[in-house]
Amino acid sequence: MSLFNIFTVAGSAMTAQNQRLNVVASNLANADSAASSNGQPYKAKQVVFMSTSPTGDNGISNGTHGVRVSAVIEDQSPMKMVYEPSHPMANPEGFVTMPNVNVVEEMVDMISASRSYQNNVDMMNTAKTLLLKTLTIGQ
C-alpha cells in the first residue's frame, strides 16, 4: 500500500528538520560563547540535507525520496572580533574572538525549519485521512 510510504517519507523529513532546528538552537544559545568545551570559540554549525531513496518490497525504487542529514558541518566564515579589553579572554590588543554565529540568519533558518516541519505534519494528516477513508470502502 503506497500511501503508507508517505509516513516514512514525511517522518524522515520531520526528523531531518528537527535536527536542523536543534542545530539552530545550539547556534543561538552559543551566540556569545567566547569559549566552548574545547577551549576555542564556538563555531556555528550547519546541517547538510541529502535525499535518500527507499526501495520497495521488490527492491526497486518507486521514485519516492526521503531526507536525511548527511553531515553537520562547521561554518568557515571568519570569527567576530569584539573590542573588550576588560574581558578575561581578550588578546593583547584588547580584542575577544566571538563565535561566527549570524543571529539573523539563524532566526530565518529557524522559521524555515518550523514551516517545513508543519508542512510534513500536514502531509501525514492528509495521508492518514485518506487511509482511514480507504478502510471504509464498501461499508
Place this chain on the structure above:
Amino acid sequence: MIDKLDHAFRFYQDAANLRAHRQQLIASNIANADTPQYKARDINFKDAMEGALTGKRGVILVTSAPKHIASPTGTGVAAGQQLLYRTAVQGSVDGNTVDMDVERNQFADNAIHYEANLTFIGDQIRQMRTAIQG
C-alpha cells in the same frame, strides 16, 4: 461472474492506485523542499491512466537471471509510470526545483481526487449490492 465484478471495479481501482502513487511522489517532493540539488518529480495522470486502461502498463521487468519471473504485462498500475521532472517556476541557487505553493496545491488536489474516487467505489459497491439483493 467474478471477473465481471473485477472488471466493473477495475477502472476505479486503477485510478485509486495511480492517485495513491502520485500522492506519494508529491509527498517526497514536499519532504525534500530543503534538500540541495533535489529535482521535483511527478507523473502525467492523464497519460498514466490511459496507459492503465489500454493495458499498456509501463515498463516490463527485465529478466537478467534464469530464476527471474518474466512479466509480459508489467506489474501493477504504479510500477512503470514514466516519472517526469517538474518545470521550476522560480529556480533556486541550490539547484532545488521544489515550489512549495505548487506542491501543496497539487497535494490537496490529488487528495480530493482520491477521496472522490473512494466515494465512487463505495457508490458502485452499494449499487451492486442493491442489484444482488433486489
